[in-house]
Amino acid sequence: MANPVTSRIIRFLGNSSPSHMEVHDLHNEKSNCQIDEILRAKHAVGFRPDTLAQARSEGYDNCAYCIGGSTR
Numbered sequence: 001m002a003n004p005v006t007s008r009i010i011r012f013l014g015n016s017s018p019s020h021m022e023v024h025d026l027h028n029e030k031s032n033c034q035i036d037e038i039l040r041a042k043h044a045v046g047f048r049p050d051t052l053a054q055a056r057s058e059g060y061d062n063c064a065y066c067i068g069g070s071t072r
């Protein structure tokens, strides 16, 4: 069965690494996002609903490359 994160059918992907805690917009993915690294480290998480607001409410900060407007 396809993993919704690795098959990228989701839009917003969180990096749950304690030192990162950032959310990426896969519709605007940049090489600097290093999404493959996040997947390899198994730090990728999805959100329900799949929205930026939900990611923010779970404590994730905006990625500076694909979203911008970091708040920290």
Ligand SMILES: [Zn+2]
Pocket (backbone or CB within 6 Å): 023, 024, 025, 029, 030, 032, 033, 063, 064, 065, 066, 067
């Ligand atoms: Zn990003």
